[in-house]
Amino acid sequence: MQEEMFSVRMRAAEGGSHEDGGFHISGGETLVAKRSLEAAVQELLQKALLHSRGDADFIQLVMERIAPHEILRVPPLPVITATAEHMHEGRLYAMRYLQTLCISEQAARKGIELLASQTNLRGAAIMSASSGERLDAGLQGVRATRMGWTEDGYKQWASRHTIASPRITEALALATKVAHAPFVLAELCWSDDPEYVTGYISSLKEGYVRIPHLKEKGDFSGGRVFYVSDDVQLEELTSYLEKTPILIDKG
Ligand code: PML
Ligand code: MG
Ligand code: MG
Ligand code: MG
Incomplete structure (x- = not known):
């Protein structure tokens, strides 16, 4: 059986969300097996929190399951x-x-x-x-x-x-x-x-x-x-x- 895969994407801004005019701090994305999802989320969260562009006060993380047969x-x-x-x-x-x-x-x-x-x-x-x-x-x-x-x-x-x-x-x-x-x-x-x-x-x-x-x-x-x-x-x-x-x- 093929492993379940998840897409993860992160975006972070300071001074509110991007839509509300916040300053873009960091973005990142990956595609991982379900068992690696927590580690991937942690890595992207760290990236958002420890960025030299500033101190994020808006961080969005989105995870979506991807059908394995669609992956190239x-x-x-x-x-x-x-x-x-x-x-x-x-x-x-x-x-x-x-x-x-x-x-x-x-x-x-x-x-x-x-x-x-x-x-x-x-x-x-x-x-x-x-x-x-x-x-x-x-x-x-x-x-x-x-x-x-x-x-x-x-x-x-x-x-x-x-x-x-x-x-x-x-x-x-x-x-x-x-x-x-x-x-x-x-x-x-x-x-x-x-x-x-x-x-x-x-x-x-x-x-x-x-x-x-x-x-x-x-x-x-x-x-x-x-x-x-x-x-x-x-x-x-x-x-x-x-x-x-x-x-x-x-x-
Ligand atoms: C980024 O960090 O946003 C872009 C990374 C560019 C990486 C360049 C390189 O060292 O190969
Ligand atoms: Mg960047
Ligand atoms: Mg990037
Ligand atoms: Mg081309």
């Missing part, structure tokens, strides 16, 4: 770390590298400018890879959820990667799900955590490329941009990102 399994994207000694070099690298992934110069610039100008972005911006126009409805952002690792997949990956940490493994699971999304050409991300300056550009084509400096320490800016092709069907894309359950499995 994919291996993690390969991980590469680029060289960038400081933010200027990191952003220049990102500008150039995005263009090798069929993102126009204008869209690459708009994506970087968007992340640099947002300190309270919840969910990812959907952006046209050709024009750089933002396409998510009402500029509300779209959240990728319902993804996690299989135990074996995680063990194998962690045994081969010394960089394994909760932050990176969560980001890699999300990036892997997003890379498999219809219409998505690439993702650009850096954390809105003022203590964490490494970001990444990921794609199905080239994998997960970490860029050590995409902002300066102390900066609260950050978030995610999903670059999409001109033929994008937003409903199909949003439904995949929010609903399709994905487990990252052994490579």
Whole structure:
């Protein structure tokens, strides 16, 4: 018999809920077997409570059972770390590298400018890879959820990667799900955590490329941009990102 699986998602804000204008502190999500649900909830709760963006006074945790037969399994994207000694070099690298992934110069610039100008972005911006126009409805952002690792997949990956940490493994699971999304050409991300300056550009084509400096320490800016092709069907894309359950499995 297949094990029961649960999707867990957390969001936390300070000064009230996000809807009431609170400041976004942290979000996180995973997909785990029922027997690991308590541990997963505890880990996400800790993430919300111990975040360097602030002191959350609104924390929401949602758990939903997922039918095992609906879950797709994919291996993690390969991980590469680029060289960038400081933010200027990191952003220049990102500008150039995005263009090798069929993102126009204008869209690459708009994506970087968007992340640099947002300190309270919840969910990812959907952006046209050709024009750089933002396409998510009402500029509300779209959240990728319902993804996690299989135990074996995680063990194998962690045994081969010394960089394994909760932050990176969560980001890699999300990036892997997003890379498999219809219409998505690439993702650009850096954390809105003022203590964490490494970001990444990921794609199905080239994998997960970490860029050590995409902002300066102390900066609260950050978030995610999903670059999409001109033929994008937003409903199909949003439904995949929010609903399709994905487990990252052994490579
Ligand atoms: C986040 O923490 O919100 C994003 C994490 C980016 C991880 C980058 C990396 O170190 O690979
Ligand atoms: Mg975060
Ligand atoms: Mg996150
Ligand atoms: Mg794709």
